[in-house]
Amino acid sequence: METVLQFIAILLLVLGTFLSLVGLIGFIRLPDVYTRLHATGKVSVFGLVFLLIAASILTPLTVWKGILLIFFVLLASPAVSHSIASAAYKAGVPLADAKRDDLKSKLSRGKGKDV
Amino acid sequence: MQTILDTVIWVILALHLLMVIVAAWNAWRGENSVMRLVGLDIASTLTTAVLVIISIIRQNSLFLDVAIVTTALGYLSTVALAKFISDQRVF
């Protein structure tokens, strides 16, 4: 039982770190702010949550704190992504090679001089 | 299995510290302020991950309390800075 739990924890740790790494690589490779935010969300949703599940398995004291932190992260990280994207759009950061922009006619954008 | 677990945890800790450094470098040398803000956000998330790994190593749930506070402060400061960038004022 102990060995099985440790095996699952190792799997989760490796998977979480790999997905964090993918998120960071995407953060460096992708062209503009909006596409980079997708990669950032990946780090917090997959990397952190998998690490927290592994921590809850490995140290029995931390189960409830781990679950609380998972709920908090899942609740708050979309709000952060949305606030950064909204701020970037209002400040006038351009989209890299956008195929479609349904929002352009809706808002009067800033000039983007202070960004 | 215990030795494999120990090795994996230390390797993962080193990788996460490297990733924090890369994210902080991006926050320092960003192209514009929104890009720097994204770098700061990813760095604070990775700092929380480092705290979680330390709590596994020390078998101590005290570090998770610190992680909760770090996450809350990181998210709040990111939202406040984003609001400052878009409106030029915080509230």
Added chain:
Amino acid sequence: MRIIPSAIVLFFIYLALTGNVQPANLVLGALVALGISLLIPRNGPAQVPFSRIPRFLWAALRYVFVVIWDVVLGGLMTARIVLSPKMPLKPGIIAIPSGSKTELGTAMSAHAITLSPGELVIEMDSDGMMYTHCLDVDATAAESANAQAKRQALLSSMFEFE
């Protein structure tokens, strides 16, 4: 009576943080939860009548699994895009109508959309239109109406009565 649901949630958060269930700590936790929920503004979250709670919980469980499935699919798609050498990006902003009459329903839909990597709500207007930035415009435009209808059906059986 309006403070009871938030007080219960805060009480469980207190127990999870302190992690002991001695009677003195339970009493202190109940007092702290009641005190904090008195400070929360009046127009709080939607109230669920007691007779609807089993149906609410069943719909909430299904909603959680739908969202987790979306998140896993989106994560795999984003990882494929990021790791492939040529990066087949087709970014763009699409308007997705949420189809919800209340603000809470629109906010929950926007949360679920933003949580899955590959889609990111940039702006919402008062009609419940969500302007979503996505990595692959064609795929999202093809399946967004379907996915949103599924989410909206579950959300309306959770929160919008009659």
